[in-house]
Amino acid sequence: MISPSPSGLFCEAGGFHIDPWRPVERAVITHAHSDHASAGSRSYLCAAPGERVLRRRLPDAHVETLPYGDTIAIGDTRVSFHPAGHILGSAQVRVEHRGDVWVVSGDYKCQPTCEPFETVRCRTFITEATFALPIYTWDPAAGVVDEILEWWRLNRAAGRPSVVFCYVLGKAQRILAELRSRADGPIHLHGAMAALTDAYRESGIAMAPAERITEDMRGKALAQSLVLAPLSARGTVWMRRLPNASVSFASGLMRVRGVRRQRAFDRGFVLSDHADWMGLLSSIDATGAERVLVTHGWSDALARHLRETRGIETGTIRTAFEGEAGELSGSDDPGEPAP
Ligand SMILES: [Zn+2]
């Protein structure tokens, strides 16, 4: 029912693409990260809570929305969105055609700060695999936030700003939401995060107050601050305003100690908007799917594990972007809008 095409996943019976990376007639979007929502398509359909964020990302797009759980007919199919727990408005796409049900997960997470992941029963499940290795296990976010607060306190005492590098869409807002009512100092944002953070606030997400860093803000003015910035700001002139900063990275990748050392972060905070290994397996099991197609990240490892332990039919789907798996190469921030 849904198959890979040069532009992305295509549903022939419905005449639409899901998360296409080239312009198409009709794009159904799981969420607004740039590897899932690319510009140039004639129309976009997304889950209603993600509308503001998607419009920030694609200002000229024709965007239609559908509340979670509502069903619409597209071509010969019936399509609905279900919470994926990844970022604001993130959705799994359920497609039904002549009694057959497929679900495309997009990116997902089981215990999030946005609307929680919903299990959707289906025959074929297309899952992400960004962190599909047993080493990736997440601790509860509250404990990770304790670590951030403690590190920030020590830096403040030493007069050093605390920089947390993180994705501009999803992670930054998640940290701000976790810090709500817990932050005990000023929080500042890199400019690339400001508009998307506004979109979250306008969508009703409660977060700690945070001020955008302006051109003249530097040195002492930021010495007590927790600063959120995209990884791409590291090593640029922008960082000169923070000469003696302690730098950290908030990512599921920080589970691997060697990665933190190798990339010379003072601290690593294991905080992810993706399911961990156990989360992937339990979510997949709960769908009851007979066939699982795997995309993004460690797809071969997950497909092999499912075959060997569940005896179910599996396959892998390559995408043009390996998505937040870009995070795995550690080089850039796919969540950052083009300058
Ligand atoms: Zn994503």
Ligand SMILES: [Zn+2]
């Ligand atoms: Zn992704």
